Each structure stands twice: as structure tokens, then as C-alpha cells.
Amino acid sequence: NAGVTQTPKFQVLKTGQSMTLQCAQDMNHNSMYWYRQDPGMGLRLIYYSASEGTTDKGEVPNGYNVSRLNKREFSLRLESAAPSQTSVYFCASASVAVNYGYTFGSGTRLTVV
Amino acid sequence: TQLLEQSPQFLSIQEGENLTVYCNSSSVFSSLQWYRQEPGEGPVLLVTVVTGGEVKKLKRLTFQFGDARKDSSLHITAAQPGDTGLYLCAGKTQGAQKLVFGQGTRLTINP
Numbered sequence: 083n084a085g086v087t088q089t090p091k092f093q094v095l096k097t098g099q100s101m102t103l104q105c106a107q108d109m110n111h112n113s114m115y116w117y118r119q120d121p122g123m124g125l126r127l128i129y130y131s132a133s134e135g136t137t138d139k140g141e142v143p144n145g146y147n148v149s150r151l152n153k154r155e156f157s158l159r160l161e162s163a164a165p166s167q168t169s170v171y172f173c174a175s176a177s178v179a180v181n182y183g184y185t186f187g188s189g190t191r192l193t194v195v
Numbered sequence: 196t197q198l199l200e201q202s203p204q205f206l207s208i209q210e211g212e213n214l215t216v217y218c219n220s221s222s223v224f225s226s227l228q229w230y231r232q233e234p235g236e237g238p239v240l241l242v243t244v245v246t247g248g249e250v251k252k253l254k255r256l257t258f259q260f261g262d263a264r265k266d267s268s269l270h271i272t273a274a275q276p277g278d279t280g281l282y283l284c285a286g287k288t289q290g291a292q293k294l295v296f297g298q299g300t301r302l303t304i305n306p
Contacts, residue, residue, distance in 0.1 A: 086237075113292055124298040125238075125283070132292040140293070172237050181226045181245060182287050182294060186237030 084108050088173050088187035095163045095194045103158040103190050105173030113176045114156035115184070116140075116148060118169040125172070131156055163194045198222075199286055201297035208274060209305050216269045216300045218284035225289045227260055227267045232281040232299075274304045 086107045095101055107114065115130040117140075127140030131150040145167060147159045156175075160167060170191050174184040200219045208214055218227070226245045230238035242251050244260035244267065251258045255278075257270040271278055281301050285294040 115293065122298075125296045127293060130293050174237070176294075181228075181243045182292070183228055183240045183243050184230075184238070184285070184294065185240070188237050189235075 086173055086175055086185050086187035088171075088190050090190060091188070092191050093193070095160075095192065097164060097194060099163050100159065100161050101163065101192075102160075103171055103173070103192075104155070105157065105187060106155045107173075107175040107185070108154065109175060109177070109185060110153070111175035111177040111185070112153070113178075113182070114150065115174045115176070116146075116156070116158045117172045117174065118142065118167075119172060119189075120169050128158065128171075163192075165194045168192060168194045199284055199295055199297035201282075201284055201300050203300060204298065205301050205303075207303040207305065210275060211273055214271050214274055214302070216282055216302070217266070218268070218286075218297050219266045220286060220295075221265065222286070222288060222295075223264050224286035225264070227264070227284060227286045228294065229258055229267070229269055230283040230285065232283060233279075238281075238283055271302075274302075276304045276306050278302060279304050 089104045112133045116128040117125045129148040131137045134153045173187045176182045176184045228243045229241045232238040242258045247262045247264045249260045255272045281299045283299045284297040
């Protein structure tokens with residue numbers, strides 16, 4: 083089925099470890115996004131890529147880096163994980179052709195201990 | 196900073212009742228969307244409204260975009276347990292390439 087695929091679904095890291103969250107979409111969307119969702123905080127934008135070759139910071143970029151590998155793939159890297167980065171991470175893609183209606187992945191639940 | 200305020204934040208009602216969720220802002224949006232999120236899943240797009248005053252219906256759900264395109268409402272008629280979930284509104288301003296999300300309304304429909 084067409085959509086957004088995120089891996090892994092679950093991950094436990096120790097403080098200071100690094101990891102990369104992977105995201106791929108097969109809908110030929112130009113724009114891709116990384117959000118984190120915490121209880122009571124709603125969805126907060128970490129980074130986004132309006133088109134292949136560009137990336138921009140969202141409202142909570144500190145501690146993260148991103149790579150728009152190609153039109154399909156947008157990865158999120160935690161270089162040195164901290165307990166404050168314990169969260170559920172969602173990747174989404176969108177296109178101006180559908181009024182930027184987002185298609186979300188099913189999320190990665192990350193725990194940093 | 197653009198903000199979308201949703202109300203109420205939490206709502207628990209009995210099956211068969213009607214309810215309305217509100218999404219308000221001081222910003223003008225070129226489009227506004229509603230999403231529903233179930234536990235363990237990502238949000239799923241329900242509807243997009245783009246014209247001031249626009250009304251869209253999705254079975255028992257009615258979505259309205261305010262005339263000034265600063266607010267929206269979601270009305271559910273005869274709520275069912277399957278309507279339980281987190282409802283999110285999100286707006287896009289002219290020229291922006293990302294959405295602004297509200298904090299969400301957590302809806303519980305009790306059998």
C-alpha cells in the first residue's frame with residue numbers, strides 16, 4: 083500500500099548513544115517532515131524538507147540532524163541521545179497538489195535511559 | 196508565532212450524544228485540515244477545507260471553516276465508540292510549506 087514507512091517501530095537507547103530513524107514515502111511527495119509527540123505537548127516540528135535538496139529547522143531542532151537522501155527518503159539522526167528525547171517520532175510527507183494534506187507514518191517509539 | 200487553540204482538550208460523552216470541537220486562531224489560513232489519531236498510530240487526514248464558510252460532511256462528521264478563515268469546527272452527530280481518538284486541527288498559511296497543529300482534543304465515547 084502507498085504511504086509512509088518508518089523504521090524502527092520501537093527503540094531503547096542508552097544516554098549518549100546515537101541512532102538514525104528512517105523514513106520513506108512512495109507517493110512522489112515533494113515535502114517531508116519529522117515531528118515528535120509528547121503527552122500534553124501535541125505535535126512539534128523538528129525539521130522539514132520542502133523539496134529534495136533542502137532542509138529547514140522546525141521549532142525543536144536541537145539535538146537532531148536530518149538528511150534528505152533523495153525524493154523518497156528523509157532520515158532523522160540523534161547524535162548523542164538524551165532522556166529528554168524520549169518521545170514518539172512521526173515522519174510525514176505532503177504535496178502542494180493535495181493542499182499539503184499530510185500522510186503520516188505509524189511512528190517510532192524511542193526511549194532513552 | 197501562529198497558534199491554533201483547540202477546545203475542549205478532553206471530552207468524554209455517552210454513545211449517541213452530539214459534540215462539537217473548536218479550533219481557533221488569530222491567523223488567517225489558506226487551508227485547514229482535521230486529523231484523527233488512534234493509539235499507536237500516526238494521525239490520519241479526515242478533511243481539508245479551503246474556502247471561508249465551507250462545510251464538508253463525512254458521514255456523521257461535519258466540518259466547517261469560518262468565514263474569515265481563522266477558525267474551524269468539527270461536529271459529530273450520534274457519536275459512536277469508534278469515534279474515540281485524538282482529533283487534531285492543522286492550518287496552512289499562504290506561502291507556507293508546513294502546517295501549524297493544534298494541541299488536540301482527546302475524545303472518548305463510552306458505550
